[in-house]
Amino acid sequence: MEQNNRLINLENISKEFDGTVVLSDINLYIRKNEFLTLLGPSGCGKTTTLRIIGGFEYPTTGRVIFDGKDITADPPYKRRVNTVFQKYALFPHLNVADNIAFGLKIAKMPKKDITQKVGKMLELVNLQGYEKRSVESLSGGQQQRVAIARALVNEPEVLLLDEPLGALDLKLRKGMQLELKRMQQALGITFVFVTHDQEEALTMSDTIVIMKDGRIRQIGTPKHIYDEPKDAFIANFIGESNIIRGTMPKDEVVHFCGMDFTCVDFGFEKDEPVDVLIRPEDIHIVGTDASQLTGVVRSVLFKGVHYEMIIDAGGFNWKVHSTVMAPEGSRVGLSIVPFNIHVMRLQKDALPEEAAP
Amino acid sequence: MMGMNMPQWGVWAMALGLGVFLVMLFSSVRRHHGVHRSLFSWPYSLWMIVFTVIPLFLVAYYAFTNKAGQFTMENFANFWDSNREMKMQLSGMGFDPAAMGMGARGTVNVDTLVYSLWMAFLCTIICFAVGYPAALFMADRDFKLGPILIVLFIIPMWMNFLLRTIAWMSLLEDNGLINTLLQQFGFKKLKLMYNSEAVLLGMVYNYLPFMVFPIYNALSRQDKKLSEAAMDLGANKVRTFARVTFPLSLPGIVSGITMVFMPSVTTFFIPRVLGGGNTEMFGDLIERTFLTADNWNVGSALSLIMMLLILLSITLLRKVDPEGEGGSLL
């Protein structure tokens, strides 16, 4: 990656609140025009990371570099970034137009230009004619659009979004996901998006940063993270998965459920214990004669596009997605192609976690 | 006239306050790389340290020192035995106080305290007994006038409480309105003023709204569906009240009791006006000890005792209503 393409660099950032470590040793760069998502369960430090970029928190150690300049100590109003806040934080005493114009007025822009820019922004977010409306009279989705317009009108180089879709219902959320992606591409600016919703992250992002317990666990494109999760936590967090303990007797062979399977992974020590990930849609139901594993169907759920079946085979309850249904109680065979068997090194911190009740 | 080494105390205390203030200010600026909103409260903190915390330390200082500024518990002993100082003077002059019939413990201070607590207790009980039904009737949803009437309860409190109390004088006096009316109908004059009953009347009159308002608040905030649900489950009106309405109004009751009991114990004007000199209460005693007897040390000790009592009763009441959600005036 060329150095000059990096707009924001977080260098060795850590953050403590009253002695509790919430971020440790965060190193991350964000490229120009990139849609980057910080993804993780609540309390993983994703919002704190965003707030450090925005200038609302200051890191305990480390530096924030913006366009080659150290901005670690700059207050929010001196940074060329704008934020869309959780629950929008619109100013209730101002109408839609005044909310959007807030930043422009501070910048002392001429009135004519303000009106014109506000109009343009309302067009961008599909709220033409709402200028004089009170923000409290708007629906959640509309407030969301005003919040986005209020941030974007200042033409920031980076837009920070802190779980902006969390308060919307499912259908609106899907619509806004597409719209946000469209805006980001149309405006050509960098979006840093925080969410705990893996599906949202997969849909919109160019890059996903997975965080847990104040650390970055994996950085990659959605496809890369889905296909090659680094460990069981990430595999579980992104998409649905079957994760089973196994060993690596040798390269490209993995042993689980009492059998050896051919796989494509290598570079492990002999008989190293590993986590094996197989996605539910990668398990094929075949006749019992042609299969690698045989088992009994325990339950069947219709999920709209596919059936979700729990199949007890080889001492493990496999979650299988298939468009073909096998009736409950029937004996079926399962087959997995080597390419879809994904072997992961054990997480260092996974063992005590699993030992806990 | 107070101890000569006193100023050092004050200077030290103020220096300490200022030091703490500066250290916190500095660390706040450092930690936040600039202005943090919590800085907005520093002027207030400084103000409160100088005008609330330090004065309280002064009270404590006087309570635990004698006139020469030395540490002593004597002031509290003087509270327990009001004749103590006189007896010590007598024995200092070579007399035996016991032989002169003055050996007994002077109980004036303790008696006054007990009397104040008793009066405050009675006042609180009466205010509750009178105020609860009033609040209950006004909080009834079907009673459209309720919200207006509750304002009528508050309005008298907006009038200077001394004037309100004095107004009772013109009713209760020997030649006051009540006695004039009695005489006109051929009855004998009654002695209505300058007794405990008159003081109690004045206290109830002044503090009744403090009881009614929080209870009204708690009751009117109650979801009507709750009592409807109770009735639906077979409870009659009395049971519904006893099992649902009343328990749910407890926070209001607690805050009402606090707001009546506290000023009642410490009241010092009402007994003087309506009770004459016959009914001294603890507030009067403190004021008299400071301003008439000019004894700041004993006066401070009395103030500390009073504060302790107040803190104790608040802690007890907080146990009943941990959230303190009784609601307050306005």
Place this chain on the structure above:
Amino acid sequence: MTKFFKRFYLVLVLLFLYLPIAVLIVQSFNAGISRAKWEGFSFRWYEELFSSPTIMQALYVTLTIALLASIISTILGTLAAIGIHAMKKRPQAAMMTLTNIPMTMPDIVTGISLMLLFIFTQVDRGYFTMLIAHITFDTPYVILSVLPKLREMNRFSYEAALDLGATPGYALWHVILPAVRPGVVTGALLAFTLSLDDFTISYFTTSPLVQNLSTLIYSEARKGIKPTMNSLSALMFVTLLVLLLAVNYRSSKAEQAK
């Protein structure tokens, strides 16, 4: 029947509350000096009231102190509330304790402790010390009126303003203040009336040379009350009533506007 009983009871209690006030107002128009005998209607005591330099001076002291104390404590308290609201848990708890001390302290102890402070620091008691005392007991009430409004506010409003380029001062003035304005107004009104009504704390923090109405009434009450006091209380009562009704009218109109 029960309905009648309930209303009858309420009327009785209200009668108890208003009887002395009514008597007082009637007496203020009594031409004679006697409190029991009606000697005809007159404005005599009102005339005497306005021609009494002592009372007028006390009225001036009361009103200016109430005004200054409510203004200063509103500024001090609003800033403090904003600061306290932004604090982390522990310092916030400490500040709330500091705020609760003067509210739970008996007035008489507040008054006496301040008196000790002024004597100790050799500040002559008078107008200035009374003003300080009033600010001291007013400010916590302002804080407690403003804090709930801050809690209702979106947590991120202030940060949103900074994010859009506002300096902390600008954000305070243009974002936080408009949102908490009702609480600030309530706090200011509360401070004003508390200050107007205070006797105990004023009594200990002023000198006999600078009297407000309360301390004046107190010293008069010892000598026997003059009927001018009746006219004064009647006037104050009516003024406050009008003020209160105006505020209520305004707030109910504001409610309707929503």
